[in-house]
Amino acid sequence: MKDEKIKIQLVNDNQEHAVPFGTTLFEMIDMLGVKTARRPLTAYVDNQVRTLNYRIFKPHQVEFLDITHFEGMRVYERTLFLVLHKAVADLFEGCRLSVKHSVSKGYYCEIIGRPNLFPADIIAIKRRADEIIAADMRIVKERMPRAEAEALYTSLGYDDKVALMRTRPHLYENVYRIDNMVGYFYGAVAPSTGYIELYDVRPYDGEGFYVAVPRRTNPDELEVMVRQEKMFDVFSEYTEWVDIMGVPNVGSLNSRILQNQMGELIKIGEAFHEKTLARIADMIAEVNRKHGAKLVLIAGPSSSGKTTTAKRLGIQLRVLGLHPVLISLDDYFVEREKTPLDENGDYDYEAFDAIDRATFNDHLLRLYAGDSVDIPRYDFITGKRQWHPEPLRLDDRSVLVVEGIHALNPELTTSIADDKKFKIYASALTSVAMDNLSRIRTTDNRLIRRIVRDCYTRGSDATATLQRWQSVRRGEDKHIFPYQEYADAVFNSVLFYEIPILKRFVEPMLRSVPDTVPEYAEACRLLDFLDNFVSASPEEVPLNSILREFIGGSSFKY
Secondary structure: OOOOEEEEEEOOOOEEEEEEOOOEHHHHHHHOOOOOOOOOOEEEEOOEEEOOOOEOOOOEEEEEEOOOOHHHHHHHHHHHHHHHHHHHHHHOOOOEEEEEEEEOOEEEEEEEOOOOOOHHHHHHHHHHHHHHHHOOOEEEEEEEEHHHHHHHHHHHOOHHHHHHHHHOOOOEEEEEEEOOEEEOOOOOOOOEHHHOOOOEEEEEOOOEEEEEOEEOOEEEEEOOOOOOHHHHHHHHHHHHHHHHOOOOEHHHHHHHHHOOOHHHHHHHHHHHHHHHHHHHHHHHHHHHHHHOOOEEEEEOOOOOOHHHHHHHHHHHHHHOOOEEEEEEHHHHEOOHHHOOEOOOOOEOOOOHHHEOHHHHHHHHHHHHOOOOEOOEEEEOOOOEEEEOOOOEOOOOOEEEEEEOOOOOOHHHOOOOOHHHEEEEEEEOOOOOEOOOOOOOOHHHHHHHHHHHHHHHHOOOOHHHHHHHHHHHHHHHHHHOHHHHHHOOEEEEOOOOOHHHHHHHHHHHHHHOOOOOOOHHHHHHHHHHHHOOOOOOOOOOOOOOOOOHHHHOOOOOOO
16 A cells, blocks of 8 residues: 555646655645745645645645635744744743734734733744744644543643633544644644744733734735724723633633523623613714714624614614614615626625715715605615615704714715714624634634625525635725724624524534535634534524624514
8 A cells, every 4th residue: 555646636736646645745745846826834635724744545636725825824823823832931931822812913912921021021032933933843733632631731721721622522632742842723733833934023012912924915024013002902801801701712601601601691791782882872972962973984894793783872872862863885785787896706895886875975965954865775685776665864863873894984975074973893803712822713703694694684605605705805904994993982793602602503504515615615614613612592692682683583674
């Protein structure tokens, strides 16, 4: 069998090759002269992500991926965090790296056991990480029985990882080692530390530091760090809050669910939303009193729960004696055949020109003039415009609430003075952490929401939603994120309990993605991600919850 040859269909050159039985993907790179824009970091094997240490024992389709691919970037970032984890362990005895959340296209980190960092500490971390990278230390992935891995992590004080293992037990666990240091990760890492070529570590906020990563579209440059104080404050507030609530990570969340405390968690999460929205409503009422502001603009990326946010905010405004009138920018989409196309020839609903701005501004001015206006309603299944049966009209106490991904773009509402607007940025910004080294991406949270919603309300299956997602993300980077710091208030629409509930809805949808399409890899990744959560029933989710916008059963009409 040692001399047996295995047929490989290599996507990178669209050729068939034969490799020896048991060849690793890493060995194949030189053996086949694989050409990628950058050094390969991982590969799709039959549309599933595999580490470069994966061995070939049967025919496969293989595609090598570098940092310019989103899967390659994920591997690069995990490997960088593992390097920094070792640097911290080498420098500060008894301390550990904690990757808290994303910020300004990079990551904010703190060191557990060392709450205050000095500039000299940051310099030392960077210097030690550079030494680890230069040494090109091998990263060894070891598969060991769960009981053995749990004992190892317990001895090292990795309580966050132990909590996750105990609530989602598997027969075996993967353990990563660099030299004498043990680490852990959800997902693949590179074969050695030398794969890290560009990064930076900078002071941030006194208590932690900022990790800059390369731009995926141009890995020779680091992402530009732009101070985002409002976003950082929201991230920090919510991270601190879930810690106080006793659910800082998935293991602790799972434990509470297994102890039949889901009902209490739901009530706490919803109360936090209600309190935040009431505070924002108070701010709007004050601006309305001082400046006569009658336009509230709510923007945010896809599947942030903007529509329910607007409706629940409207209730809070009514409590204060105001009359909210709600409009969705989605209803001002041009008809499907007029929708701009992206670079792949697909409809680009995130494009600014996908909005019929002429009609929107005409309606806006007429409403403020006191006219009665017939408002459109966009049918996502047919791609055609319909009309609401009853026209809208503003009165003296009316506040027009407009929600949509472009709502904060100044070009949308140029006819209205800035002091007459109140701007809100809403997004599912951060949630509980997987563990101290593995954060949950906000985009994953939103993607799962969107898959469920699209299936139920927009006639799209999981494959179609996954196909469009990268285009959606590019549109967000271009049309939404540049305006988020312009907001007068930021609303974090995430519910720390939501993924266990979304899990039972989205898993069958993801399993329906065929293994013959590229989106199968992303479906598998999300299924692996969801496997870390205990499933929970939606029975106690309130009918006015933001989560109901995605799973159905809302008391609001959409």
